[in-house]
Amino acid sequence: MEKEKLVFEKYLVSKGLKLTKPRKIILDTVFATHEHFNVDGLYDQIRKKHKDVSRATIYRTIPLLVESGLIKQSLRCLAKDHYEHTYGHDRHLHLICEKCGKIIEVESKEAESILKKLAKIHNFDIKEYNVGAKGLCRKCSD
Amino acid sequence: MEKEKLVFEKYLVSKGLKLTKPRKIILDTVFATHEHFNVDGLYDQIRKKHKDVSRATIYRTIPLLVESGLIKQSLRCLAKDHYEHTYGHDRHLHLICEKCGKIIEVESKEAESILKKLAKIHNFDIKEYNVGAKGLCRKCSD
DNA sequence: GATAAAATTGAGAATGAGTCTCAAAATAGT
């Protein structure tokens, strides 16, 4: 939790911005768990302890967290944008159950290296990738 | 173009629906090119020739095209939903340039088989997958 | 520490893609 704070603060300072109280609360809540999240869930979570952080500030802070490299927008499969940690997490792909919404995270060096190879062939400079499959999880496919 | 019509008509009949004039126009326009598309672009395209097809009907018809297996929703990386042909197109992955918006389509049996393998390990029944990477294309990375 | 300038915030209005409603038009069966 301290490391994320350092990364964020460093980024903010480099942009002439400050780690204010609301930004700190948002940062802490985002990194309180490792789950994927969306703005509404984050807002509810924050509101349990802090009645004075607004949606507007959350919406304004998320791009800062993305820019600082701490989180990224994840594969969008539902109505709402959602996000996941990048800092401290290896690249992984997602198996998303269409029925129960469960997200299975899978690491694969193989997949990663194939993508890199393909990108090289096309002279494409990969910043980040999203690999996802939709279908039915074990429980839901019976 | 005729084959798509047969597929669509067969699907519609199976659901007790009809291949009406607006649906035919939408089908034709969707398959007039092989490009990815979104509703707004499709609407503009259609309007060049047919002033009497409404957005509502386009929004209503797209799920029918998806259900019939002719198109699918593609990796959403921008604000609007967008779609691409499935009928007559092999599975492929996308390299999307963040700067110019260019989409490079790449086939890869390797990537496909790895995904299948991973899905099997997790007892996950894949209905469809989206593999994509964001970054900079050759032209934009100089 | 008072004062002025700059950055940040919360509240709520505005936007816009996608969905829904409903009356009118098209279609199919008799």
Next chain:
DNA sequence: ACTATTTTGAGACTCATTCTCAATTTTATC
């Protein structure tokens, strides 16, 4: 032609996200 059913276009509605702006907080200057 008559009726029941489906489909349509127009526009109202929803809801996640963005924008606006006045009030508050922070920082710099004296």
